[in-house]
Amino acid sequence: xxxxxxxxxKKVELEGCCRVCGKTSSVxxxxxxxxxxxxxxxxxxxxxxxxxxxxxxxxxxxxxxRANPKTGCTLDLLPYLSNEEQAYSVLLxxxxxxxxRLGGRNIPGDPPSNVGRSVSETW
Numbered sequence: 001x002x003x004x005x006x007x008x009x010k011k012v013e014l015e016g017c018c019r020v021c022g023k024t025s026s027v028x029x030x031x032x033x034x035x036x037x038x039x040x041x042x043x044x045x046x047x048x049x050x051x052x053x054x055x056x057x058x059x060x061x062x063x064x065x066r067a068n069p070k071t072g073c074t075l076d077l078l079p080y081l082s083n084e085e086q087a088y089s090v091l092l093x094x095x096x097x098x099x100x101r102l103g104g105r106n107i108p109g110d111p112p113s114n115v116g117r118s119v120s121e122t123w
Contacts (some may be wrong), residue, residue, distance in 0.1 A: 005029070007046040018053035018060050019080045026055030030064060032077070032085060033101060038092045041111070047088035050081065076104035 008029035017024045030052040038103035042048070053059035058066075063075040078086070081102065089098040099105075 004044050007044070010034045011046050011049060012051040015051045017051065018058040019050045020075065020077070021053060023053040023059065026053050026057075026059060027051045028054045028061060030054075030061045032081070033092045033098070034088050037097075042092055043090065047085050048092065050077070050085065074104040076102075078103050 003051060012027055012029050018027055028051070029049040032048050032050065033043065035078070037043075038048075052061040053063060054061035060075060064077060065074065067074050078099075081089075086098070086102065089102055091099070093101070
């Protein structure tokens with residue numbers, strides 16, 4: 001399926017800065033739930049993205065997609081998401097997986113197996 005970035009780009013342009021740190025350069029659309037984990041087309045909904053800074057230095061987008069080697073956790077986005085974005089994530093993957101992904105933590109009791117790996121590799 002061909003990706004449609006129109007709605008994602010519009011959302012990034014409207015907000016104009018990284019949702020987490022407020023940086024205005026190198027801002028890109030970040031998927032909340034990876035496209036590989038949802039039905040075709042569902043990942044392209046604008047409720048499944050937020051603007052995060054990225055670029056060569058990594059920024060918040062990298063911190064969300066890659067686990068911290070010391071903690072085994074990724075960036076916690078829950079405080080930065082609207083209720084609608086949170087609800088859509090739950091609709092896509094269920095409450096436990098949405099909490100794990102958006103909250104930057106492993107499901108309680110799970111070992112930090114995602115250390116240094118991308119989220120799509122750990123699902």
